[in-house]
Amino acid sequence: MIQSWNRYPRVTHAQVIDLWDRHAPLPGTDRPLLPHGNGRSYGDVCLNAGGVLLRTRPLDRFIVFDRATGRLRCEAGVLLRDILNLTVPQGWFPAVTPGTQYVTVGGAIANDVHGKNHHVAGSFGHHVRCLELLRSDGTRMLCSPEKNPDWFRATVGGLGLTGLITWAELQLIPIANPALVTETHSFATLDGFWDLNRELERRWPYTVAWIDCTARLGRGLLLAGAHAPMQAHPFAWRSRSWRFPLEPPISLVNSLSLRLFNQIYYHLPRGKGRQLSHYQPFFYPLDRIREWNRLYGRRGFFQYQCVLPPQAARKGVAELLQCIAASGSGSFLAVLKTFGDKPSAGMLSFPRPGVTLALDFPNRGPETLALFRELDAVVRDAGGGLYPAKDARMPGELFRRAYPEWENFQRFIDPQFSSSFWRRVTGEA
Numbered sequence: 305m306i307q308s309w310n311r312y313p314r315v316t317h318a319q320v321i322d323l324w325d326r327h328a329p330l331p332g333t334d335r336p337l338l339p340h341g342n343g344r345s346y347g348d349v350c351l352n353a354g355g356v357l358l359r360t361r362p363l364d365r366f367i368v369f370d371r372a373t374g375r376l377r378c379e380a381g382v383l384l385r386d387i388l389n390l391t392v393p394q395g396w397f398p399a400v401t402p403g404t405q406y407v408t409v410g411g412a413i414a415n416d417v418h419g420k421n422h423h424v425a426g427s428f429g430h431h432v433r434c435l436e437l438l439r440s441d442g443t444r445m446l447c448s449p450e451k452n453p454d455w456f457r458a459t460v461g462g463l464g465l466t467g468l469i470t471w472a473e474l475q476l477i478p479i480a481n482p483a484l485v486t487e488t489h490s491f492a493t494l495d496g497f498w499d500l501n502r503e504l505e506r507r508w509p510y511t512v513a514w515i516d517c518t519a520r521l522g523r524g525l526l527l528a529g530a531h532a533p534m535q536a537h538p539f540a541w542r543s544r545s546w547r548f549p550l551e552p553p554i555s556l557v558n559s560l561s562l563r564l565f566n567q568i569y570y571h572l573p574r575g576k577g578r579q580l581s582h583y584q585p586f587f588y589p590l591d592r593i594r595e596w597n598r599l600y601g602r603r604g605f606f607q608y609q610c611v612l613p614p615q616a617a618r619k620g621v622a623e624l625l626q627c628i629a630a631s632g633s634g635s636f637l638a639v640l641k642t643f644g645d646k647p648s649a650g651m652l653s654f655p656r657p658g659v660t661l662a663l664d665f666p667n668r669g670p671e672t673l674a675l676f677r678e679l680d681a682v683v684r685d686a687g688g689g690l691y692p693a694k695d696a697r698m699p700g701e702l703f704r705r706a707y708p709e710w711e712n713f714q715r716f717i718d719p720q721f722s723s724s725f726w727r728r729v730t731g732e733a
Contacts, residue, residue, distance in 0.1 A: 311604030315353035341408030347696030348724035380410030416461030429460035429649030458716035461650025494522030555666035616686035
């Protein structure tokens with residue numbers, strides 16, 4: 305059974321087809337089609353109940369890499385990990401990377417993923433130079449900000465619904481070595497975060513905060529980083545990972561384990577001042593624990609990731625954290641990050657000016673869904689929205705309100721493509 309990363313919902317597909325040849329036509333079928341990368345999306349945006357999934361992972365070939373300019377063309381199923389392995393030793397790095405290196409290029413475009421540097425670099429789609437889109441009628445379309453720009457804007461963040469991305473060309477950024485210079489600052493209250501974040505964002509390209517969501521005052525840690533200069537001495541790095549060993553019958557995340565973890569993590573001894581870090585633990589800390597999603601047991605988990613506009617951010621984030629703390633729920637992963645002012649790259653792009661908060665919750669059924677309805681009300685009142693790539697249950701009304709271009713976007717959907725997510729939030733049969 306094909307699942308998304310959070311293992312909810314569990315649906316059955318009529319067929320799963322591996323794509324091996326980017327030059328081949330799409331398979332003939334009367335069922336709805338949906339591309340599926342490496343399954344690192346949450347919820348049902350990468351699922352197509354009763355339909356056909358087109359698995360793009362076999363499309364994993366590099367096409368051309370210009371080491372003088374940092375331009376890389378590759379097939380849609382290539383993982384960011386493979387790009388890093390190829391380009392970091394040659395002094396190039398993805399301009400934007402999400403919190404895992406196990407996403408495909410096609411998936412990163414389809415969800416217009418963001419990283420810790422949105423305030424200076426925008427989202428992944430801002431660094432896509434062009435891509436090829438294969439439609440179910442057999443047409444192939446070259447899309448870029450200059451060529452077929454409307455199709456480009458629809459496909460970036462288009463949730464895989466405009467057709468199959470066969471390949472893409474990315475613009476990478478130069479680096480001197482694999483290291484980053486980092487600083488970690490603690491803050492005792494949420495008010496402390498805003499002042500500290502404003503200061504650090506002026507000086508650092510990468511910033512992100514971890515919040516102790518079991519503490520009502522919103523204490524946390526703010527991590528800032530920048531690619532290390534040439535004179536920094538690279539150090540030996542050995543990548544190590546562990547596999548979460550079992551699937552417990554129930555979630556191991558509960559109020560007791562959360563409180564204990566957050567206490568320890570907040571007070572963990574950290575070096576003072578600037579440190580050198582390899583890029584892997586800085587950008588991808590959870591990748592060191594393979595299948596960490598099993599921690600949440602057989603019922604899986606939800607991620608609740610929202611964005612709030614700047615004028616409502618302070619009040620809205622405080623209300624969200626108060627609701628969560630009062631519910632007795634919480635999250636190991638509670639991430640707070642500000643987005644910059646760069647206009648969205650795609651019609652349905654999630655990143656937009658404001659603040660984003662992301663938290664994981666064990667799936668406790670009605671109890672969890674009741675909490676989400678409270679959080680939805682805060683997000684709705686603030687004029688914010690939820691992240692489709694991380695969603696398994698948002699009401700259709702909230703989606704349509706947060707993504708006003710969704711009706712215009714419908715003109716670009718391939719008539720044979722659909723997804724469980726799209727049918728759920730639009731009410732389409």
